[in-house]
Amino acid sequence: MSIESSEKIHKKELKRFHYKVRPIERGYNDRTLYINLSNNEILSKPVTDQMKKLFIGGRGFDLWLLWNAIGEKTKWDDPENEICIACGPLGGNPLYPGSGKSIVVAISPLTQSVMDSNVGGYFGPYLKFAGWDALEIQGKAEDDAVIFIDGDEGVVTIESVERFPDNTHLLGEFLGKYYCEGNLKTISTVTAGLGAENTLMGCLNFSFYDTVRKTFRYKQAGRGGTGTVFRDKNIKAIVVKFSNITTDINNPADLDRAKKVGREYIKEIKELDPKQNEIYRVGTSYIVTIMNEFDLLPVKNFKFGNHPEAENLGKEVYRKKFHKGYDGCWIGCPLACAHTVKNFTLETGPYKGESVWVDGPEYETIAGCGSNLGIFDPDFLIELNFYCDTYALDTISFGTALAFVMECYELGLIDKKATGGLDLHFENKKAALEIIHQMAKGEGFGAIVGQGIKRMKDIFKKEYGSDTGTMQDIGMESKGLEFSEYITKESLAQQGGYGLALKGPQHDEAWLIFLDMVHNLMPTFEQKAESLFWFPMWRTWFGLNGLCKIIWNDVIPEDNSETPEPAKIMKHVQWYAEYFSAVTGEDAEPDDLIKMSERVYNFQRVFNLRQGFGKRKHDDIPYRAMGPVTIEEYKSRKDRYDKQLKELGILDPEGKSTEEKIKALRKYRESQYEKLKDAVYKRRSWTPNGIPTIEKVKELGIDFPEVIELISKHQ
Ligand code: SF4
Incomplete structure (x- = not known):
């Protein structure tokens, strides 16, 4: 939907909350934002010194807020379940590499337990700059709702909306234009799509506006179905607006010291990444070749670790397919791994024939939805990546779940009666795309696949008498979550x-x-x-602070191998x-x-x-x-x-x-x-x-x- 046709949409303000935007102090606002969609309550909650000391920020704050909000019996679709989103005290500084992360925490529909999922894009930093160390959303709206946090004016509104677009690539663009008041760069959104609505593996799309390509782009909080919780709460979108970014916005205790270490780190990345993995050009696709070489690339539901056609999905192929230009998912990230494909013409689904930008694919998508399904076609992966993103489906859960289904089909544990006539042999690209469109509609066998492996095992046993032991052995899930994409048999x-x-x-x-x-x-x-x-x-620490993990170990100092513990990359730590x-002004050593x-x-x-x-x-x-x-x-x-x-x-x-x-x-x-x-x-x-x-x-x-x-x- 274009902004020109926005007169067709309907929007009604349900609640307005005013607050004073004040300077951040040493990385903190010292308050969090609570919103209850059942009764339209909006509150500012204080962040205590003890909360900062024990939980630091980001995932720590999210967990503490959720712990206090729910009970031991709370299920993922109970109104009291929350979606908590936070950046972290170090997040948002454009002068330190990889500072744009947010962490989402909720009770997961796939695991029924606590889920955390990290994501790039501008939302986390903008939320913090708008005055909030974390956002906590409880309750369920009666109708589709947009939460708009205007960090320029100090206003939060809950709006009931109708006829906004369903899927992210249209919805994000629409929201940006609708709320930006002329400057698209000031807006970041969190959205989902029809896949999140109709499966248990919905992800959340966090946007950033690409000023060079003149389009909104997206990073995903992929794991555990947080997008499904989002749509279950009838949240159509969260929009944050903030205009006035400066390099000292976090107001660090010692700005010169912060700048010095940031400069050093950025210099190293710019110098070494082109000599090492070229992530700034090929993203994480470089991992495909390495995994294939060491027998670690998942092939056909993790049966095998390599395949002669793996190079079709490798970095040299995607080097040509990715559009050249700066691809940081947050301002100033020198590793800039978030690549995009320009003018991709879709061959299937509701947007067939349209030319679109596609964010990715990254390694996990390539391996999970490519080699693990026995498919080695780079364009198929781009199409599938597009639809997973716009429908808001986690590519890891989708790929691993479909790989399980394909093996069940080949082993005769299920047949065409179960799949609604689809031939789900490995390598069947057409069927894989059909499944994803069914998932978005919540129809056919796709609706079953969208339940995830744990539930599928029960369904297959109950409906088709499939062998429980075999499914237990080959169903690559633990705790209800699908495995990400590495072979672990020899480690x-x-x-x-x-x-x-x-x-x-x-x-x-x-x-x-x-x-x-x-x-x-x-x-x-x-x-x-x-x-x-x-x-x-160590890896948990990034999520407490709003920082990106890739930066720590995907570029290695040249003398790293001579250090006592090279795996830890202690220079970076x-x-x-x-x-x-x-x-923060709190002196800290690595320990x-x-x-x-x-x-x-x-x-x-x-x-x-x-x-x-x-x-x-x-x-x-x-x-x-x-x-x-x-x-x-x-x-x-x-x-x-x-x-x-x-x-x-x-x-x-x-x-x-x-x-x-x-x-x-x-x-x-x-x-x-x-x-x-x-x-x-x-x-x-x-x-x-x-x-x-x-x-x-x-x-x-x-x-x-x-x-x-x-x-x-x-x-
Ligand atoms: S390394 Fe990639 S994911 Fe991490 S902040 Fe930079 S662009 Fe974003």
Whole structure:
């Protein structure tokens, strides 16, 4: 819909709230914004010093707000569930690389537990500049609602709207023009689309206006169905407006110190990225080739780790397809990984024949919706990426769920009766696109796929008598969340990186495959457990502060390999500590940063426990993540597996059937995984059932009476 036809839309103001926009102090506004859509209440809540000390900001603030807002029985679609969005004290400074992140937290429709999802775009910084350290939305609107936060005027409104466009590429453009008062750059929006409305894997699109391409572009808070919660609350959009960005807007305690470390970091990235991964040109597509080379690229539902056609999805192909120009998802990001395809003509769906900009694809989309479906067509991926984004579907959950379905279909666990006549063999591009359009409409077999793997296993069992054991082994979900796109069979540490991740199997907590499998740097359980302590804590820290993780380890200092712990890239960690100290005025060393995360991390584990999860059994993963499930899979890497059986003294493979060898290997690998859990829980000071000890929560200062009462029942 164009702005010219906006007279057709209808908008009614339900509530108006005035506030004073005041200067940010050392990265904080010291207040959060609460909105209840059931009764149109809008409140400003204070941020206390204790809240800053214990939870820092970003994901920490989101978790604290949600914890206080809901009860142990709250379900994802209860009105009391919230969507919390926050940037962080360090977010928003254009002079420090990767400062534009927001974190979204809610109870997830896929996992029924606490979900956190990070995202770029301008919304988080603008929300903060508009005066709010976090936004907390509770309740459900009666009709479609827009929340408009005008950070120029100091006004928040809730508006009931009709006939606004449904899908993001139209809605975002429309909202920008509608609310901007002439300067599109001043607007950022959060929107979803029909896919979020009609599935459980809806994502949220956060916009930024690209002044060179003259179009709005989008980054996704992909994981766990937060877009579905958003539409369940009848939120059509959140719009924030802010005009007056300056480089000292965070008002750091020591501006010169903050500028100095920012300059140094930016200089290094600009110098080294062109020599290393060229992310500024090819984005994360560079990862495809590397994963393929090391047998880590998911192919056909994680059965295999490489494919001769993988280069069709590699960086040289996308180098040509990406439009040249600056692609930072926040002002000044020197890595600028957020690439776009210009004038892509769509071949299917409601926008068939239209020429559009497409944001991406990034590695996870390429691997999840490409190689993992057995499809190696770069243009197919661009089309699918476009529709996932505009419908607001998480490309990771979509790809992994469809890969599961395709394998079920090939194994005869479901047939055309189940799929509504669709031939869902791997490699079928047409069928994959048809599924995505069905998901957006909530129709046909797409509506089932949109429920996610966990529910599909139940549905297939109930409706078609499909074998539960096989589905359990090949259904790549844990805690109800679909796996992100790496093969973990040969890395026990990364199996833990996925299985022990708080929200479910997403690589943003720990990515240890190379250190473990390729470099063999953690041969003992204790060493693996140490890595599964430090890396998840460190990676959590970015989400507390509004910063982007890619910056830390996708460009490596030239002398890094000569440092005592090259995997940690301590030169960068030291810069982050320096920057934190400069902005907040609180002197911090690298160990202090880890402690900040450890508090929030343990709190989130306790939060999961309160919602009925967060125990040892919830950290289980399907056997496909540990080893070969099928004969075909074993035979494809027979030499490797036979050698291991022999060298580890598990079984002499000579003269044994493949079934016998699979069984023996499985017994061994499953027992290794349980031993890993023991070691990690011990390192984290958790009980053997995976629950933080009373001593630990006391040491961390999160020993609130309700926390102690809760964990006391489980010690
Ligand atoms: S590295 Fe990429 S995702 Fe991170 S802030 Fe820069 S452009 Fe955004």
